Amino acid sequence: MKIATYNVNGINGRLPNLLAWLDRARPDAVALQELKAPDDKFPAAALEKAGYGAVWHGQSRWNGVAILARGAGPVLTRRSFPGDPTPEASRYIEAAVGGVLIGGLYLPNGNPSPGPKFDAKLAWFAAFNAYAETLLAAGVPVVLAGDYNVVPTDFDLYRPGALDGNALVQPEPRAAFVALVAQGWTDALRHLHPNEPMFTFWDYFRNAFARDAGMRLDHLLLSPGVAKRLTAAGVDRDARAGEGSSDHAPAWVALSP
């Protein structure tokens, strides 16, 4: 079973890119972020035609998350999590696919830092960590997949110091990510690739992708039972290279049955 996370940066504007990647990568389940589309503009018919059922939580212009499942409908469990400080923003969706509970998240960016947006990021992160702990306590197979808007360490960044002052690299969100993983989750890409950066995002500015001036922002955290089934993990960089691509690339894990 292959599970991916992909910040599409506008699902309608980049629908051809998304469909082409689905056709190549054939993931069984996908968490999507930054739909930038309200619920009634979600391209359900086009995805259905491509063989994917979907549940979504849209919002006009910003945010927006969805979960896709190949050859099936994801079984929706939540469109926000208990304790979400800003449930009016579409940043979480959760569904069961193939016996795995998938939490799809889009954590607030938090810039500029410091400031109210940074404070809101930390508040969202703290509330999410509390919810994640209840998922672990439930003992069910879970994958928390999404754009965490955190560069966990300097190794996850093309040049240490390149983002000084940026909300993505501040000690507080980094500590929150460490605390989340410490609950018992496995950071799948880092676990299987301890010596490669595994970037998932490259700025549109300054020819960043060609220079490989990237960062690792998109993560798949596995509950203990799922982690035992982990056989491979990667980033589909070719999806970032194409014309009209998102500034993120899909990240994925493969699980044994």
Place this chain on the structure above:
DNA sequence: ATGCCCTTGCGTCAAGGA
């Protein structure tokens, strides 16, 4: 210190992104 580039909306600019 800021812009670079790119998205969406009822819009020919603003706001958010990272």
